[in-house]
Amino acid sequence: MHDIRLIRDDPATFDAGLARRGLPAQADTLVALDADRRQLQTALQTAQTRRNEASKAIGAAKAKRDEATAAALMEEVAALKQRMPEMDAEAAAIGTDLDSRLAAIPNLPAADVPAGADEDDNVEVKRWGTPRTIDAPREHPDFAPALGLDFEAAAAMSGARFAVLRGQMARLNRALGQYMLDQQTEANGYTEIAPPLLVRSEALFGTSQLPKFADDLFRTTDDRWLIPTAEVSLTNLVRESILDEAALPLRYTALTPCFRSEAGAAGRDTRGLIRQHQFEKVELVSIVAADHGAAELERMTEAAESILEALELPYRRMLLCTGDMGFSAARTYDLEVWLPGQNRYREISSCSWCGDFQARRMAARYRPTGDAKGTRFVHTLNGSGLAVGRTLVAVLENYQQPDGSVIVPDVLRPYAKLDRLDPA
Incomplete structure (x- = not known):
């Protein structure tokens, strides 16, 4: 606002x-x-x-x-x-x-955001890891059904853009989410939250999903909405409040289901897990004082990158241009993971500094240290640490074997209790 x-x-x-x-x-x-x-x-x-x-x-x-x-x-x-x-x-x-x-007016871009019309004008600022050499790599929809990824059963009960994960596939998916959550809380200092999945319109207005993106959301008959991301619930924890600067920064994380109608994505990524109506994500949200936003964005992005590096998944960090940033962002980094089946990098995390744009909509303020009367709007940040389904895709495709099996990354084995996924 x-x-x-x-x-x-x-x-x-x-x-x-x-x-x-x-x-x-x-x-x-x-x-x-x-x-x-x-x-x-x-x-x-x-x-x-x-x-x-x-x-x-x-x-x-x-x-x-x-x-x-x-x-x-x-x-x-x-x-x-x-x-x-x-x-x-x-x-x-x-x-x-x-x-x-x-x-209805989006946030203004920070001064150092590159000018551009779309994703072709984004700027690569970092690249990590070297893609593995895989003979004739396949996309996950072509080999993962034999490992427990069931699109047909999901389509029969729910329609397109849903999936059922069975047995070892469900176990690997759960392991990913739990590993991410543990890393963000234990290593990166975020406080775990179990938030509501249904919110009122005011909460979505506060984080800028409403009114502009109403068509991308699922609405209930009693005027509540299913969250498209835990950013909504986590950021609204400071709604209509005045915090002491000494209490900042606040760093929250949550592993939740997310729900999106994908109204604007007709015809895109119709195969596989890349773009689903229901998916899981570990969300990161920071509430900071006004002069700490830029530094917090770097910290948050590194927290997301740490997961990819631990999983040994090659990725690159992109600074989004003015034409590709989200509605509420002043500066955004996208992390794109290498998918050998598609032979290209795909977005797996987006970390954004929103300045005081969301805070104005939520009336979220803080009282600077030493100022007994004056208040300022907090700065908010949000990012994925990471999208679980897309990370599952990245693991499947990067660790695929010629016999159709998938090696489980070392850091996930204590969680999954599996060394590999074998085709049925």
Whole structure:
């Protein structure tokens, strides 16, 4: 959410930020709406003051038996009583329009985010690991069904973009999630949370999924929503609160199911586990003071990278360009893991610094140390540490063997109680 006062004070900078996002200038329209609202609010206050004065004057005129003056004043008060609700409603309508416009505008990119139109303009900033040499590597949908990955049973009960994991495949998937969660809590200092999977609209508005991305979500009949990511639940833990700076940073993690309609992904990744309606993810969320956001993004991204490195999965870190960043992000790193079956890197984690964009929508503040009265908005960050299903895909494809089996990475063996997955 953007602060209209900042736009009013520096409209050129705001429009320049929108231009970097590929969006038209909007500052003049927003400032004009704000001016109309403030003018009406001032007029309403003036009318209220005059109404109070006239009401008192009526009594004084009647005490002097000045009926003509009293009648004129009563007529004026009656007119004000009629006009004031109209002014209030008009100001409220303008305010609603202004707030709706502000809520629909994405965050402005940080100064060092590269300009670009789409993923082709993202910048590689790091590469780790060397892809293994695999003779005739296959994509996971072509060999994993023999290992317990069942798309047919899932389609029969739920439709497309669902999967059933059986036996050893389910065990490996569970091992991945538990390993990630243990690493993020024990090695990287995140506090484990078991959050709700159903949230109200206000929570999704706070993290910017609503109103823009309503079509990508699943909604219940009692006006709750299934979370598309635990970012929603974890970030809203500080909703409408004022924290002491000494309590920051707050770092939360959760392993949860996530639910997405994938309304905008028709025809993409229809085979396999890459793009599902239901999947598991270990989410990372940080709440920090305003001057710690950039450093926290590096820390969070390294926490996600540590999982890939422990699993010995080659990856690269990409700095997203202005045209490829998410709605609420000011800066984003994508981690892309090597998938030999596709012969390319695919996104497995996205770590974003949102500045105070989400905090404004949630009214989440902190009190700086030494400042007894003033408050500032916190900065929020979120990232995947990692998407479990996509990590399962990466393990299957990178550790596939000529006989159709899959070697289980060393760090997962204590969790999975398996050395390899063998075809049935």
